[in-house]
Amino acid sequence: MGRYFAIRIGRAALTIVLVVTFAFVVLRLSGDPALMILGPEAPPEVLAAFRKAWGLDDPIWFQYLDYFGAIAKGELGRSMRDGRPAMELVLERIPATLALTLPAFVFKVALGIPAGIYAALHRGSAIDRAVMMTAVAGFTVPSFVLALLLVLIFAVQLGWLPSGGQDSWRHAILPIATLSLGGAAVLARFTRSAMLEVLGQPYIRTASAKGVPWRKVVTSHALPNAAIPTVTILGFMIGSLIAGAVVVESVFAWPGVGRLLVVAVANRDLAVVQCILLLVALTMVTSNLVVDFLYGFLDPRLRAKGAHA
Amino acid sequence: MTPLISIQGLSVAFGGVPVLRGVDLALGKGEALGLVGESGSGKSVTWLAALGLLPRHADVSGSVRLDGRELLLAPASELDKVRGGRIAMIFQDPASALNPVLTIRKQLCEALALHRDLSGEAVKAEALRLLNLVGIPDAARRLSAYPHEFSGGQVQRIMIAMALAGNPDLLIADEPTTALDATIQAQILELLSTIRREMNMAMVLISHDLGVVAENCDRVAVMYAGRIVEQAPANQLFADPVHPYAQGLIGALPPLDGPHRRLTAIPGAVPDPAHMPGGCAFAPRCALATEPCGLAAPTLAPIADDRTVACIRAEASRRALLGIAAE
Numbered sequence: 290m291g292r293y294f295a296i297r298i299g300r301a302a303l304t305i306v307l308v309v310t311f312a313f314v315v316l317r318l319s320g321d322p323a324l325m326i327l328g329p330e331a332p333p334e335v336l337a338a339f340r341k342a343w344g345l346d347d348p349i350w351f352q353y354l355d356y357f358g359a360i361a362k363g364e365l366g367r368s369m370r371d372g373r374p375a376m377e378l379v380l381e382r383i384p385a386t387l388a389l390t391l392p393a394f395v396f397k398v399a400l401g402i403p404a405g406i407y408a409a410l411h412r413g414s415a416i417d418r419a420v421m422m423t424a425v426a427g428f429t430v431p432s433f434v435l436a437l438l439l440v441l442i443f444a445v446q447l448g449w450l451p452s453g454g455q456d457s458w459r460h461a462i463l464p465i466a467t468l469s470l471g472g473a474a475v476l477a478r479f480t481r482s483a484m485l486e487v488l489g490q491p492y493i494r495t496a497s498a499k500g501v502p503w504r505k506v507v508t509s510h511a512l513p514n515a516a517i518p519t520v521t522i523l524g525f526m527i528g529s530l531i532a533g534a535v536v537v538e539s540v541f542a543w544p545g546v547g548r549l550l551v552v553a554v555a556n557r558d559l560a561v562v563q564c565i566l567l568l569v570a571l572t573m574v575t576s577n578l579v580v581d582f583l584y585g586f587l588d589p590r591l592r593a594k595g596a597h598a
Numbered sequence: 599m600t601p602l603i604s605i606q607g608l609s610v611a612f613g614g615v616p617v618l619r620g621v622d623l624a625l626g627k628g629e630a631l632g633l634v635g636e637s638g639s640g641k642s643v644t645w646l647a648a649l650g651l652l653p654r655h656a657d658v659s660g661s662v663r664l665d666g667r668e669l670l671l672a673p674a675s676e677l678d679k680v681r682g683g684r685i686a687m688i689f690q691d692p693a694s695a696l697n698p699v700l701t702i703r704k705q706l707c708e709a710l711a712l713h714r715d716l717s718g719e720a721v722k723a724e725a726l727r728l729l730n731l732v733g734i735p736d737a738a739r740r741l742s743a744y745p746h747e748f749s750g751g752q753v754q755r756i757m758i759a760m761a762l763a764g765n766p767d768l769l770i771a772d773e774p775t776t777a778l779d780a781t782i783q784a785q786i787l788e789l790l791s792t793i794r795r796e797m798n799m800a801m802v803l804i805s806h807d808l809g810v811v812a813e814n815c816d817r818v819a820v821m822y823a824g825r826i827v828e829q830a831p832a833n834q835l836f837a838d839p840v841h842p843y844a845q846g847l848i849g850a851l852p853p854l855d856g857p858h859r860r861l862t863a864i865p866g867a868v869p870d871p872a873h874m875p876g877g878c879a880f881a882p883r884c885a886l887a888t889e890p891c892g893l894a895a896p897t898l899a900p901i902a903d904d905r906t907v908a909c910i911r912a913e914a915s916r917r918a919l920l921g922i923a924a925e
Contacts, residue, residue: 413655491689492697497651498689499709499760500682503674509708513699589744590698 297581301574308570312563313356317349322557326369343369343559356563365567366560368553375560379546379568383531385455386538386545390530393465397472397526402519404473405480409488410507420477427474436467436540453542464541468534472526479522483515490514517587524580528573532565600666602627602767602800603648603685608660610640610647610824615872618643619824620660622898627767630794630801632811632832634847635821636868641804644821645770649685650677683713686761690773692753696745702729703741706760713764728759732789751782758789768800775810787814808851812836817904820844823869823879826898830905840907842884878909886911 323331323339331339340346344355359366365376404424408417427435443463444452451460487493488511496510497503526533535547542548546565553561585592601624610618618640625631633641646652648662648669662669664684669677681687689695697705706725710716716724722741729737732755734748745753754774761769771790775783791814794801805811811818812832819829820843828841839845846864853859866883869875875882881891890910898908 491691491694494646494651495689495695495757495760496697498649498681498687500678500680500712500764501708502678510697510700514697517699588699590746 293585294582297578301578304574305567305570309360309563309567310353312566313353314349316557316559316562317352320557321345322369322559325555325557360567365564368561369558370556375558375564378561379549379564382544382546382549385543386531386534386547388461389464389468389534389537389543389545392461393468393472393534394526394530396465396469397476398523400469401473401476402480405477406484406507406512406515408477409481409484412485417481421481424474424477424481427470428478430471432467432471432536433540435470436463436537439463439467440540453540455543460541460543464534464537464543467537467540476519476522476526480515480519483518484511486518487511487514513587517584520580520583520587524576524583525573527579528576529569531572532569601625602629602665604661604663605644605648606661606663608644608647608662609658610643610652611657613655614657616874617824617871618647619874619895621821621824621826623819623826623829625768625800625802628794628798628800629817630791630803630815632815632818633802633804633821634806634808634811634818636806638868638871639821640824641806641821642772645687645772645802645804649681649687649770651681651687678712682709682761682766683764684766685768685770686764686766687770687772688754688757688761688774691777692750692757693745693777695757696753698745701742701744702748702756706741706756706763709760709763724763725759728762729756731762731793732756732759734759750778751786754778754782754786755789758786758793762793762797765797766799768802769794770802770804772804773806774803776805776807783810790814808836808847820847823874824871825879825895825908826906827880827909828905828907829898834905840901840905840912841880841909842886842911843880846883 321340322343322345323336327336327339337346344352347355356366365374367373368375368378404420408420411417430438440452440463443450450462451457452463454460493506493510496506501510531546532550533547534543534545535550537543538545538547539551546568550562550565552558553565604624606622608618608621608623609616617638621640621644623631623644633644635641643652647656647658650658650669650672652658658670660670664680669680672680696702703722703725706728707721710721710724714721714724725741726737729741734740734752734755740748745756748756758774769790774790775786778786787810790801790803793799801815803811803814815832817830818832818835819826820835820841821827822843828835828839828844830840835844836848839848843864846862849862850864852861864883869879869882875892877890877892877894878884878887878896881887884891888911896908896910898906899912900906901912
């Protein structure tokens with residue numbers, strides 16, 4: 290069992306290093322921060338001085354080693370725009386993002402999972418078809434289109450809700466709705482197919498054949514099995530709590546991590562982008578680890594395999 | 599004597615395609631009936647339909663009476679009492695027939711709690727007794743194990759223990775040994791007949807293995823294309839099959855003793871349920887078929903005490919079998 294977890298933790302660490310390396314290289318190859326921040330009209334000596342100050346004139350491998358050396362000491366660099374520590378900039382945005390993504394996560398689960406279960410249990414019924422049509426729509430419509438649609442209806446036409454900003458709880462409704470609907474659709478589809486798969490298994494028939502009432506067949510025989518694949522997608526959703534709202538935050542001018550990322554990328558504010566990506570990689574990898582542990586808890590077959598792995 | 603269970607005109611269709619076309623069958627208390635036939639002949643569907651275990655889109659009609667009580671129209675709560683309590687069923691693939699995420703204890707005790715007036719320690723003690731009865735070694739410790747920790751033969755034993763939990767009057771064993779290797783097969787069949795004798799329980803043994811049925815059953819019903827074509831005491835059927843299909847099945851068995859002979863195969867294939875021939879479903883493959891065979895489907899009719907055959911040429915085939923020339 291210990292080895293099973295050690296391997297997974299090692300793999301997780303490697304993933305984070307790869308993500309950070311990739312971000313580091315791509316950011317440095319894709320544009321000059323000096324030009325982005327100071328503008329193309331800046332005098333060459335100012336640009337040169339800027340590059341020297343931030344170490345941008347060093348060879349890339351040197352910058353890379355330097356960067357990892359700093360991370361090891363717990364330093365994530367400073368924003369090139371205002372000189373503040375990148376971590377501080379990112380951390381102060383997190384509450385705003387979580388204010389959208391946490392309620393959205395709750396709604397996704399509360400809406401998507403029951404809808405998926407219901408649809409699976411009433412396969413082929415009018416409600417199943419309605420749920421699945423809504424789910425496909427929610428699945429395929431990009432979040433910015435859905436966001437704009439909601440703005441059009443509830444802000445422009447009906448005038449019930451503000452179209453952007455962060456002044457009151459009413460401002461959070463449309464962004465949360467946008468995030469919830471898309472996610473609930475994904476979850477509903479996933480839960481439905483997991484449930485259908487399980488309901489077709491021989492052990493469900495066995496349970497019925499021994500006289501277990503149908504309601505109990507569903508709750509104590511089908512659901513625990515269907516939970517196993519559903520946990521995967523839930524883990525993914527938890528992993529994207531920090532950075533899952535990039536598009537929605539941009540559309541609704543919501544000052545969260547996602548918007549900070551967009552601005553920082555546009556400005557090639559390297560330290561800030563890297564800091565966000567590191568954080569995203571960390572949450573994603575952590576939630577995946579938690580999912581791996583949960584599998585072991587939910588599925589005794591994996592537990593046994595883990596013991597021998 | 600009223601039969602324990604009597605099935606009359608049981609028909610099942612999936613999406614308009616008939617798979618069961620009027621099955622008549624009755625079973626007395628403590629009797630062992632073998633149900634044989636090729637894959638797709640409707641052996642399993644008959645009993646899944648009787649217990650209401652078919653998917654909802656299945657179209658079931660006819661009558662299934664248990665001690666005179668109609669099951670097909672019974673409310674779910676009554677059916678739940680019958681399933682496992684009066685009629686238990688075990689299935690072909692034991693490995694997937696138990697819930698992989700629940701312990702054996704949980705699955706066994708669930709059945710006990712449903713059908714027996716037991717609680718607390720008594721449930722556990724009974725679960726232990728059942729596991730010992732079916733021959734699971736070290737049962738006390740293994741109660742908390744999961745299905746994947748047992749071998750196929752052991753899982754089938756656990757399935758049998760679970761089926762016995764409700765003290766049923768009838769056990770439907772649907773190809774209980776098909777997925778197991780030969781030595782384990784013999785052990786499981788031995789276990790089933792011992793238990794049946796001790797508990798005076800009726801049993802339906804569904805199998806496509808005639809040898810298995812011959813050894814373990816009092817009476818045999820042969821199914822073909824969704825109907826029963828011949829029904830007879832086991833020894834009579836094997837010695838003297840009347841329906842040409844039953845003759846074909848038995849002719850395809852290698853004899854254990856006596857001179858070697860060429861095994862005969864039944865020509866052709868089972869008709870597609872969506873395109874059943876008019877008249878007798880076996881006529882296109884039957885060497886004895888004549889013109890009237892294609893006109894109307896023959897009904898199951900008695901030819902002797904406790905023997906019924908669905909063949910308009912039953913008499914002729916009997917004669918052919920006995921080597922008596924037709925007049």
